[in-house]
Amino acid sequence: MSVVINTNASAIAAKNNLNKSNAMLQNSLARLSSGSKIVNPADDAGGLAVSMKMSAAIKRTAAVNNNIANAQSFLQTQDGALGTATKILDRMSELRTLADDVTKNSTDKGNYNTEFQALKGQLDAITGEKFNGVSLFTDASSAASLSVSITEDGGKSVSISQAALENSVGTALTGGSDTLTATNLSSITSALQNVATIRATNGAQSSRLQFASDMLSVNQQNLEAANSRIIDVDVAEESTQLARANILVQAGSSMLSQANASSQVALRLLG
8 A cells, every 4th residue: 555645545444434333322322312222213214104103003092992991980880870770679669569568557658658759759860860971871762872982993883872761660660640559560570670681781781891991902012012122122232232332433443543643654754
């Protein structure tokens, strides 16, 4: 190689290598400090795009799971109201049977009727109960339904019932005009059967929502794992790269210093 003064090719090569090593060092520091493998889009443009879609899907999955939990709370509140209605109907049927006792006089039966009418009023009040402003039961002759999405893309849903409780227990029980002795026991037992059917439907819907929630939880877990493999830095691997880049930077600095000093050979020749 020629001995020249104006151009130091060795120093230029050493400088370029030092710049590359320093860039590697800075990237490793940025990844380790942020915990992310993708510090800027140029690191992995395709991976970044996939990660953004996965992150959005993860958030939607969590939101859907939250909506399902609220729907389950609605059903649990509804079942609580139905359970209370069942107890009321049980007591009403008991009162109606007691009123048939031939040893009871008209005053005794009047006392039974007072409780019977109070229970009818409470049963009527239950039919108007709400959960966060949404009616637990419909006042129509047939049940209405609420649609609950069970997938993050909104492709599938489950209907939960707003049962027609007032119609199921019968107007004779909620009207408030019929006396205890004028009420047929069969109408009360029929109302009990209707409430039992509504509770069975409630339980079936709640069970399905629970399984849907479990499936969403599994999906979310695996989406997060897949997204992590794209964007999360492997600390052990990146620490090794950091140590390598640090050594290269130190070696490059030393070699650049040596290359810059090599031009002094020309001075000695001139001397």
